[in-house]
Amino acid sequence: MPITRRAALATGAGLLAAPSLGRAQEQWPNRTIRLIVPFTPAGTTDIAARIIAERLTQRLGQSVIVENRPGAGGNVGSDVVVKSDPDGYTLLMCTVSSGAINYSLYGAKMPYKPDALAACGLMLQVPNAIFVTNALPVKTLKELVDYVKARPGQLNNGSSGIGTSLHLTGELLKSVTGIQMQHVPFRGAGPMIQEVIAGRIEVAVDNLPSIIGHIRDGRVRALAVTTAQRSPALPDVPTTAEAGFPDVQATAWFGIQVPARTPKPIIDRLGTEIDAIVKEPETRAKIADLGGMAPGLTPDGGTSPATFEAFITAEIAKWTEVVRKSGATAE
Secondary structure (H helix, E strand, O other): OOOOHHHHHHHHHHHHHHHHHHHHHHHOOOOOEEEEEOOOOOOHHHHHHHHHHHHHHHHHOOOEEEEEOOOHHHHHHHHHHHOOOOOOOEEEEEEHHHHHHHHHHOHHHOOOOHHHEEEEEEEEEEEEEEEEEOOOOOOOHHHHHHHHHOOOOOOEEEEOOOOOHHHHHHHHHHHHHOOOOEEEEOOOHHHHHHHHHHOOOOEEEEEHHHHHHHHHOOOEEEEEEOOOOOOOOOOOOOEOOOOOOOOOOOEEEEEEEEEOOOOHHHHHHHHHHHHHHHHOHHHHHHHHHOOOEOOOOOOOOOOOHHHHHHHHHHHHHHHHHHHHHHOOOOO
């Protein structure tokens, strides 16, 4: 079959482009990289992003700058990455909400699908903490449940935004215990925490890294952590199971994704660097001090693009069931 002039030109262009693409991959990175955080500054996602950005800058030899693009439970910033050039210069600090929960919570309103992003590596996992304003006369999770039951609909519970694991943990608590509170979503953990400290929000859930300093300083009162074991960073705070509510369990996580069409060599390089960073004693010490846990996806306790991709797939399935049972919506 004869080759048309248009086909010949297209073939020639492809042949010319292929070596150019190869050279670009070999030279990556040769300019500044953006790490998009789909939440406001001062929250756990932002804290984790700044730790990984600092080490990636040192290891890659190019600046990795953090850019906060909050909104819609992480969807706004994530969609920025989805629509960016797949060249390795725009990374996403993904979370359990943007990477798993939102697909079922937002349904047809989601601006992107799971296959629009590719996994590079998991950085850390953290418990969520259920805490209250100091003015509230409760010392335990059971006391809180009893207090709220006596005042149905009168208390507010805060989260860092609709669709976050904090939102879903609060909904799970309400579903399991039968209590009624008014959910108040914020554009990030920072503003929510300030409202709890001020007493305008009575109850809230937050990832341990962004609330732990306020708990240690006594500005808020932690009632429970949402993991199976107590956090070594807060050994005196019981688990939800110890508090009498074993079905209220949730673990938040944070990692790096890129646009799906990013060349595999770049994804693999990022995966290798993230794996090395999370295994560094200094990084692990920072993660532990924040109340977090290292990835633990590979036999040596690290992470990889393949293990993180499988982890995300399992998380989507798990949180789809939580959303279904709790009846939570994005409205």
